[in-house]
Structures are given as C-alpha cells and as structure tokens.
Amino acid sequence: MARSSGGGYGDGGGDNFDCYADAIPLNGLAAGTAFATAWVDVTLFIGIQDEDTFEGYTDNTGLNGLNKGLIWAGTWVDIDLYAGMTALDSFETYPDDEDINDLNDGTGFAGAWVDPGLTISS
C-alpha cells in the first residue's frame, strides 16, 4: 500500500482512516490531508499467496471439495493416485509350521493365500 505526499508544510497531513466504511479495499480511497493521490494497493507477488491451516475442518473428513483457507481459486481436490503399495503380507502373524493355504492376514488382498498343493516339478 502506498500513497504520494502532497509536498506541503505544517503538520504534514495524514489519514486516520476513520471515515472509510468497514471492510472495503483501500485501493483508490483518497480521504485525509496533504496527499497528492489516492491509496494504491498492489499485490506483492511474493510470499505466501494461498494458505490453509486446515483448522476449520471437521475431524476425520475427506478433504475433497472442502474450501476454507485463503486465497485459493478453488476447493481441495483429492483423487486416488492409483499408485503405491497396494498389498502387503509380512507373514509375521502366522504360526510356525502352518500350511499357507487359506491363511488370510496382511492387507490389500482380495482373498486368502491359495496353495493348490501342486507339485510343480516337471
């Protein structure tokens, strides 16, 4: 925010902002004394432009479509990446010396382990 001085003498003038309406942009306002021009408010183009602290959202809620924070041009969009580890079994939960067939721990699998009991040597 900036404003040019009028170059006069005395108390130098000033703007106590008391005559402006509440919550309006300063850009273009021209009250006060001894200024040559109106207030000019420009975007800095540096620093934090958009921010969301996520504090206003309900616990354990999907972010997709939520719209708090500053100054974003749209809502949060959350899509499945379709990448990454999708299934894992470390076998640690199974007892010793047990047939693997039908064991079903681990995550991300659609069924239990299947060991058809094949002898695969030709």
Next chain:
Amino acid sequence: MATKTLHRIINGQNDVAAVLSNSSLCRLMSIGSNWQRLRVALRLRVTDSGANVQGSPVFVVGVCAGTSQPYNNGAGNTQHFFGCYENGTTWTRTAAAGGVPANYATTTNGGVSLRRVGTITGSAGGPLHYTCRLMTETRCLYFVDILKAGGSWSMLQHCKGHPADAYDCTYEDFIDKAVLDTFTFQNHGSYSWRSASYTPNEAANGYFDAVNVSWDRSNPKIEISDLAVVRFA
C-alpha cells in the same frame, strides 16, 4: 507340495516366512487387474543345499489369472501367467567365506520374461544384465515389475547382483525400496526393462488379478519373508 510357514529368529528379531518347497503360491489382489505397471516385491532368502542346483530349476514371480490354476511347471494347466523366470540351467553355489553366507548365482543373464497359458510356456530375453544372486542366512530384495504396454509387455527385475555381501535386508529396507522406481542398494540393482515381445490376451485367457510365486525344488527351499504389491500406474 505345500507352502508352509516357518518361524526363525534372525538378528534377534522374529521372522515368519512362507517357505516354497516344490510349490506354487498365489493370492488375489484387491486391485484386481486394474493396473498398468505393477511390482511384485519380495524379501527372501534360500536355504543351503550345500551344492549347485542343477537341471534348470524354475523360480517364477509374477501375476496369474485367478487362483485355481497358477503357474505349474508340471503336467497341470496354468490358466494364465506372466512374470519373471530365472533361466539359468544351474544355480551355482558359492560357499560361505569371509563372513559372507553361502549364496547362489541363479544365472549370469538375469531373469527373463515368462508367459504360460495352459501347458504352453514361452519366454523372451532381451538385453543382458548381471548375475542374480540369492543368499542363504541373510535376506535380500527381489522385485519384479510388469508393464502392460500396447504391442508388447515388458518385465523389469530388481535383485541382488554381485559381489555377494553379508548385509541382511531389513523390513524397513524392504518397505523403503519397494516403492522406488529404481534403486541401487547393498549390491542390489535395477536392471533393464526386457520386452516380452508378446502381448498377453487377458480377454481370452484370463485377467491378471493375482500374485503368483512358484519354485520347483524342495532343496533348497525359498523362504519369503515379506511380499508386497506396488502399483506404479
């Protein structure tokens, strides 16, 4: 033969493994066949038979259609399989020395892509790469990537090469590396994509919706400490 669990204490920590002994193990994935590039990631070791493994042993890692007819090197039908095959005629054993456990060099040419429909098996080589090495006593990483690509699918293998060392890959190593595109780690490496020169016909032969690991010997055994499925695309 049956694949059985085996509890060991390795470096002071419990490790339950799925032990392949002339058996074929498979499991349906939650993502079905909805993937373009998939990794079957294993942390494994082998037992020590005390000798070379001769007669073209068959160790395959990949995907199959359903779980009723997985990869079977014998007379039985395989509905549909695609993956990696260690194609060495002899797995050459190196005895333990200098703190490095005994280990097997499965082949000097790495794994090749392998497909099987019914009783018909085909494989394709591609660019040569280094020895694949499987360790006794210590666990190593063994990943197989499968890429569905238009006219020809491809396979990428990540495994321990040479020289052998005494490093035992931890569960944390496994999780860290399983999600990386390529990596170099403790004499492990990511090798070259190998074109299968082949496009599996999933519509006709079955969609690849299960992981499948097979090993056709009972000595040595292959102990799988962890198995993960990683989707890259």
